[in-house]
Amino acid sequence: MTTPGGPSTVLHRPGTVGEAVASLTAEVEAGRDVRLLAGGTDLVPALRAGGRGPAAIVALRRVLELRVRGASADALTVGAGVTYADLAGWSLAPGLAAASRVVGSVQIRNCGTVGGALGSANPRGDLLTFLAAAEAEILLASARGARTTDVDGFLRDGPEPGELVTAVRVARPSGPQTYLKIGGRQAAFPALVSCALLVDRVRERVCCAVSGVATGPWRVAAAERLAGDEVDWSTGTAPLALARRFGELAAGGLRAAPPLPEDPRHPADYRVHAAGVLAARAFARCLAGVRRGDPA
Ligand SMILES: Cc1cc2nc3c(=O)[nH]c(=O)nc-3n(C[C@H](O)[C@H](O)[C@H](O)COP(=O)(O)OP(=O)(O)OC[C@H]3O[C@@H](n4cnc5c(N)ncnc54)[C@H](O)[C@@H]3O)c2cc1C
Incomplete structure (x- = not known):
């Protein structure tokens, strides 16, 4: 059978996690280059673009668990x-x-x-x-x-x-959650800048991570602390001015984070600014005291 890795690649098709682990372990112990294959959206293009495929692939599609x-x-x-x-x-x-x-x-x-x-x-x-x-x-x-x-x-x-x-x-969610993303043409590119924000009404805190500025998803700790202190937790609401301040603090924190390599088409200043806008917008969207449609 032809595998995504090429004709010389061995394809394992386990039916359980135990079998997948066993196949993976056997290949690793034999010193062979082995890859896991799930949906293939990243792996298959990478294998096609590369030269020789791996010695073995463990395909996970049949592992229903x-x-x-x-x-x-x-x-x-x-x-x-x-x-x-x-x-x-x-x-x-x-x-x-x-x-x-x-x-x-x-x-x-x-x-x-x-x-x-x-x-x-x-x-x-x-x-x-x-x-x-x-x-x-x-x-x-x-x-x-x-x-x-x-x-x-x-x-x-x-x-x-x-x-x-x-x-x-x-x-389990204990408050509103949102995810906002700025990117190139959707369907073809991952996010340029994105922001995930979760309101935790039980522990009275807001958790927010931003990607596209730092070397990985970055928690905006100072903005989160402000939200913990200033949101009205009895109602789960906040004034619009707090959303703006949240965005400013998020952007400020990101300026100090280890940066992704510079991209001349999307300079760091632009990405930091965009991240601050997204964080403010996500905050406004999740905290009911801010009217929908208010500019963040
Ligand atoms: C046109 C296009 C658009 C895309 N747009 C986006 C986008 O908008 N946003 C976004 O985030 N991503 C995007 N992606 C990236 C991609 O779809 C995701 O990263 C996807 O989640 C990869 O999952 P997969 O099942 O296809 O992984 P695969 O391609 O099968 O595997 C990817 C990697 O994960 C490893 N792997 C697979 N399963 C496991 C496992 N259980 N444990 C450990 N390692 C494992 C593989 O060995 C491989 O290294 C896009 C990709 C393409 C091609």
């Missing part, structure tokens, strides 16, 4: 094989749904998965930005057993050899 999403009293768990299309209409997860709806085209959303987004670790990836704001746990499995890490740890260290992402877990 990775395609499950579920809700408990306090958490939502999303399997690595869940697609953006699966998430886009999930009413229990408005922020995940909003981030998924703006990914690529219908075709990309039908194929692209949560596990693939983490595996690609694009610093501007829409899902990663949301997961950073949501303080998601990443669940991984290997022959050594299961472990969890957070988004920062995952981006810093990556999966260990022989390890795959099995799911992500986020807290």
Whole structure:
């Protein structure tokens, strides 16, 4: 059978996570170059563009347990094989749904998965930005057993050899959530700048991550502190002036963050400004005291 890697690539098609781990482990222990294949939206173009394919591919499409999403009293768990299309209409997860709806085209959303987004670790990836704001746990499995890490740890260290992402877990929403994105032509490009914002009415805080300015999704800590102190938590509302101040503080924090490489078409000043505008707009959208239609 011809595989996405080429005629000499061995294709494993496990039916369970255990079988996937076993195939991955065997290839790693044999010292062969092995890749996981989920929806293929990133991997297949990369293999086509590159020279020789990997020695082996472990295709995850038949692993049904990775395609499950579920809700408990306090958490939502999303399997690595869940697609953006699966998430886009999930009413229990408005922020995940909003981030998924703006990914690529219908075709990309039908194929692209949560596990693939983490595996690609694009610093501007829409899902990663949301997961950073949501303080998601990443669940991984290997022959050594299961472990969890957070988004920062995952981006810093990556999966260990022989390890795959099995799911992500986020807290059940306890307030409004939104995801805003500025980009080139939708369906063809990831975000230029994006912003995920979650209101946590139980812990009385606002969590906000911005991508497209720093080297990865960046939490705007000073703006979050201002929101924690100044939002009226008895009603979950805030005045418009606070949204503006939130955006200014977000932009100020981003100026001090380690920057993405300079892009002459979209200079850092523009991206920082855009991030501040998005953060203010997201704040205004989520805090009901601000009238809809008010300029942020
Ligand atoms: C035209 C186009 C438009 C796009 N637009 C956007 C966009 O707007 N926003 C955005 O964020 N992204 C966008 N993307 C990127 C892409 O769709 C996402 O990164 C997607 O989530 C990748 O998922 P996949 O299932 O297709 O992964 P694959 O291509 O199958 O794999 C991607 C990487 O992840 C690894 N991997 C797969 N599954 C796992 C797992 N379970 N554990 C560990 N590693 C794993 C693979 O080995 C590979 O390295 C776009 C891509 C294209 C081609």
